[in-house]
Amino acid sequence: MILDFLIWASVFIFSATCHEAAHALVAKLGGDDTAYAAGQVTLNPVPHIQREPVGMIVIPAISFFLSGSMIGWASAPYNPNWAARYPRRSAFMALAGPAANLVLFVFGVIALHLTFAFAAPLGAGLLEFLSKLFFIFASLNLLLCVFNLIPVPPLDGAEIILLFFPESRAEEIRYKMRSVGMVAFLIVFFVFPKIYYPIHRFVFALVGFPLG
Numbered sequence: 001m002i003l004d005f006l007i008w009a010s011v012f013i014f015s016a017t018c019h020e021a022a023h024a025l026v027a028k029l030g031g032d033d034t035a036y037a038a039g040q041v042t043l044n045p046v047p048h049i050q051r052e053p054v055g056m057i058v059i060p061a062i063s064f065f066l067s068g069s070m071i072g073w074a075s076a077p078y079n080p081n082w083a084a085r086y087p088r089r090s091a092f093m094a095l096a097g098p099a100a101n102l103v104l105f106v107f108g109v110i111a112l113h114l115t116f117a118f119a120a121p122l123g124a125g126l127l128e129f130l131s132k133l134f135f136i137f138a139s140l141n142l143l144l145c146v147f148n149l150i151p152v153p154p155l156d157g158a159e160i161i162l163l164f165f166p167e168s169r170a171e172e173i174r175y176k177m178r179s180v181g182m183v184a185f186l187i188v189f190f191v192f193p194k195i196y197y198p199i200h201r202f203v204f205a206l207v208g209f210p211l212g
Contacts, residue, residue: 161173
């Protein structure tokens with residue numbers, strides 16, 4: 001259990017750090033240096049943990065010992081005035097987080113294939129460790145990508161959806177999103193596992209790892 005915890009914790013912290021660093025980097029490129037000034041355009045997890053210690057450490061640890069997997073959150077600051085003035089840039093900033101997780105998912109799948117391709121020289125013990133590590137790595141990043149694409153605040157999808165509307169309607173769309181608020185998020189949170197597990201099985205079968 002301790003080894004599993006260390007694997008999950010390392011993967012979660014790294015994945016969440018990449019997610020938020022991607023937000024921060026794209027925001028800076030788009031003209032908002034709020035997260036950059038806070039030191040979050042970095043793959044060093046410390047600034048991200050310092051900003052959200054409960055979401056990145058406490059809740060993931062509790063969720064692991066209750067369920068055997070991890071859930072949590074992180075965040076990157078941004079200037080709401082910038083987001084209001086440049087809704088399309090803000091939408092791309094939001095998209096950067098799930099996109100980073102999608103890239104990490106692809107890397108995890110490639111690493112899994114390489115692990116099994118070189119299974120013989122690795123030995124049983126190392127093969128088991130690496131296959132578990134890369135499976136968790138791919139699975140968690142797929143989860144973070146899909147979950148954050150849901151167009152419900154405070155998830156990234158609520159801002160990403162602005163890419164599909166004229167910029168002139170951005171504030172109207174944001175107002176409608178805020179109006180559904182936490183009620184919609186709580187519904188999504190409890191319904192999502194039933195929707196997600198078939199997606200998880202389908203995607204892993206698609207990349208060559210059928211889960212049964």
